[in-house]
Amino acid sequence: MKHSAPRGRRLKRLACLGAATVVAGLLAAPSSGAAQAAPADPGTPPGVDEVASTPNLNQVAYLPKTGPFATSTNSDWAFQGNYAFGGNYNGFAVYDITNPKAPVVATQVLCPGSQNDISVYGNLLFLGTDSQRTNDSCDNSASSNATPGDRWEGIKVFDISDPVTPRYLKSVKTTCGSHTQTLVPGKAGDNSVYLYVSSYNLAATDQPNCALPHDKISIVRVPRADPQAASVVATPVLFPDGGYPGGSQGQSATTGCHDITAYPEKDIAAGACMGDGVLFDISVRSAPKVITTVRDTENFAFWHSATFNNNATKVVFTDELGGGGAATCNPEIGPERGADAIYDIVGRGNNRKLEFRSYFKIPRTNTDTENCVAHNGSLIPVPGRDIMVQAWYQGGISVWDFTDSSNPKELAYWERGPISATQFVSGGSWSAYWYNGFIYSNDIAKGVDVLELKDIRTNAARRAHTDEFNAQSQDNYRNW
Template identity: 60%
Template structure:
């Protein structure tokens, strides 16, 4: 049974404002998931009276206190491992066997999670580069660099993107010795690598690199940049990894290319200049892409040559198409809208339930004649304070036959477990969150994924959390065992 959270019903803290200092911090020292675009809410400084209102709400119990943990009765907080030698922003997660791999803007960390109640750090690798989106396949670990660096080494320093010699792209590590990862290869990619997606193909792994926001002043990130970089990695010779294709996903004329033109044609919508994230479903040979102003489906039957087979837009409520997740039956796709780039307070009454939310699309048709049909929105019902950056972010399916259930991060909105079996009427069934960070700081949980009976969450500021979901609607998932999980390479949970 859910504990009643007064924020579901409160109205006085639903203010659509964010401190200028919060946004600046998120985009520099602790960057958010995406660079804010035209869908951003105009930033305002929090007035002393507004800050006092938040403090009064904490004092009255209307919202949790600073750093206070609250959760529904059906979630247990199993453990927390604070950040240690890598003080940067925690980002994405990947899993293999009894290990969890945690991305961090300063590098990555490897946890032994054989006992989820007591995760053990077995390796920490210092290798700065923003995002450090992470995936694992066999003995290889892949790391995205989406900031302009002086070179491709782990000792690089920041360097202006206008410098031709600057580097950003993919890094590859050998983790055959799990306690001593070795850097083995790098591949520079146009506009860097914000995120990446692994597509296995026999003895090779293809890497789809998503990046965006070109500029004529950037030598290695020229407009229109309306596609993705495809890297081929021979698993027995990863040092030979190289770009094999740059498929144009949004063909069009001129510097803008194709895709959503964004503002001012579609006010408040990001112009499509690449993709933010792609989720592959290798068992069906399809992928779903979240590409700034567009949502797409891809045919990946030829991994080196992905082709767009469906394209949708939502120019009313979606500002920035951020990520995608298939349900277990592959007849639905959940797209997330990262309104405000992850650095603003959007989980409040003023913004409402449809912006900064998930869009649920039913997938109809057969073969390559697939269509995406909008069915409904989902947003957490727990309104957050104006100091809390909150918006839909990374999550995964909780594998239950006959049900569509997802766990998902919402930055300072915490972790939400929600049921979208009825696409038009999704509902939250469990949650975990902390109260506001001190002094209006930005943070919260970046990624939360189900893996072999537990929920693993990477909090940008607080570290690595392990949660246990105890609910009759989801307990069936405890019988599912995966050998590994990269959320952007979605497994087939149940054999068809």
């Protein structure tokens, strides 16, 4: 679910005009816990490093990037017990979050390779590499198209039996690398973990390790009893007709998938596949089958990620207009591009369809120096409601309710002002996820933010607790 920096080209950055709200200082005011309406576009944008927020969403901790990660991009999250595992283009960090209001860096693992997408399961951690490297070790460097010899990209497997001393076990090379990977546990009697590896090619020509047409995913099977036997067991072609060919207004062609979110208990998955939104049957873990696809050729530029509601009757797809490197939260772009799209799942079995209901986009205008677009989020476990928290890069963090698919509403937000007031600088929240009562944000440029939501509409979520969390492998939170 993650940053879509294109292979071989940069998308044009879009200009932006601004007007939003300012709450000066580094922390928002404390909340009474009462329901608060999130103002739509409350005035002047916050200044550099100032914070704007609704009173019900407060920052309770902040850790700046340090060591080998200080000048490298932060990426995605996974959680287990009292530890948060944060990806970074130089490796991953392990944070002790025993006290969420005082997190500490437990260890850092230097292992370069964008974008280091991360998942955890039991004693195993999986790290995705989507850049050509000189070898599969953690002592590697970038390998350009002009460099002769072997090039490696794919999945690395670590043992995290002791979370503060991860041990590298195994690599699995995958076609076109691993931009994201989706963890799917094996079914009864199969003590394996499956990784649906998504990757894509935005270049006009073939590239080493990523020949066109690239209309498939790679499926890696990892036997839990023998993780060093991990291997690619299938490379299903999802788009035998080639998928969406792309549009004249910058809409991406389908040459792979960017991200897949699985709901293993329901035997379904939703794929955000560049030009196509996809619903899969994953009852056979190594052979996902396309149930239906959907396209939005008017407003969606790049299908980026997906989130089910807890009942698996809806999917929220995100559009990463501009590849995460443009200012798109402005009146020129409007409320329907670079947004979320809410689809209801209707019908049964192989006759299920995705029916569009509405768009949601943060109702604030960012400045022309800030990248802002829909990005990674997760459900907040409120029984009977469909509520999620979501990162919007420098647009900040939004909590919104889509219980009424046709009328989504923002409940809370928190955002930090631009990195620069005079020039475009990329940054902001890459991923914002709910984990055991707190919201954790991995900021591309700044570090880790921990937020606390105090609102009567979401207080029931405080009773939910899970021992492991991967946003792309959704659990039924009624089991928590």
